Amino acid sequence: MYYKITVAVFIALICVGCNQEKNIEISSESFTEKELKICENSKxxxxxxxxxxVFGDKAVSEKINQKIKNFIFNSLLLGEDTVPTATTIQEAATEFIEAYKADKAEFPDMAGEYFAEISVNEIYNTEEHMCFEMRQYLYTGGAHGYGTTTFLNVNPQTGEELTSAALFNNRKEFTAFAEKKFRKQQEIAEDQGINDTKFWFKNEKFYLPESVGFTQDSLIFIYNQYDIASYADGPIELKIAIKDAESFLSID
Structure with a gap:
């Protein structure tokens, strides 16, 4: 009997140790073009x-860090390529700058210089759920730049992305609930078409953005410029209190 108890305690300690190893830490990092050799002797x-x-459990942190880097790589991607070839932030930034220099050489009278501002911040963190806000704003010619805000939700125990199916019990029911919140916020009557004002939802049917942000007290949905309205209308944000959405969530 004593042997069985000892074994059980030993296994429990191992499990606790495994869980502790899964704990991860977060460090703030930064990068600018000034760190690149290509910019040492030229503007x-x-x-x-x-x-x-993210640091800590190697397998988990590598998965999360790669997702963050992929967002940065895609944000800096210019030209006809649709899949980034860069494997580091330095490479991605260098390719962005080289694309600018090539465009400038072809169109020397091009007004304005390209620029890129990218940020990834942790905005929610529990044992089972981490949320990152991912922003990018680029100017690559034309009348104005363009920016987006999206969110990345991951399981900090595995590093895997938390999809809508994992976050919500019933996405369809929640969307109907969110539409009521949206209509109230935008002062659209229930008997009005969703596009009767300034919006242009496809097929005149309300839908939510693909990603959702989590904070301690709110769910955040952001429609970026051109998603459902004109550029001049700017990003359109829908916030829903966690306490109002609890019954639709499949996570604590």
Missing amino acids: CPEVTINYVE
């Missing part, structure tokens, strides 16, 4: 990147 467009890096 470069501004590239400012503020992001977080």
Whole structure:
């Protein structure tokens, strides 16, 4: 009997140790074009990147860090390529600057220099759920720049992304609930078409952005410029209190 208890305690201690190893820490990092050799002796467009890096369990942190880096790589991607080839932030920034220099050489009278501002911040963190806010704003010619805000939700125990299916019990029911909140916020009557004012939802049917942000007390949905309205309308934010959405959530 004593042997069985000892074994059980030993196994429990191992499990606790495993869980402790899964704990991860977050560090704030930054990068600018000034760190690149290509910019040592020539003027470069501004590239400012503020992001977080995850440390701790190697397998978990690598998964999360790669997701963050992929966002940065995609944000800096210009030209016809749709899949980044860069494997480091330095490479991605260098390719962005080289694309600018090539465009400038082809169009010397091009007004304005390119620039890129990218940020990734942790905005929510529990044992089972981490949320990162991911912003990017680029100017690559034309009348104005363009920016987006999206969110990344991950399980800090595994490093895997938490999808809508994992976050919500019933996305369809929650969308109907969110539409009522949206209509109230935008002063759209229930008997009005969702596009009767300034919006242009596809097929005139309300839908939520693909990603959702979590804070301690709210869910955040952001429609970026051109998603459902004109550029001049700017990003459109819908906030829903956690306490109002609890029954729809499948996580604590």
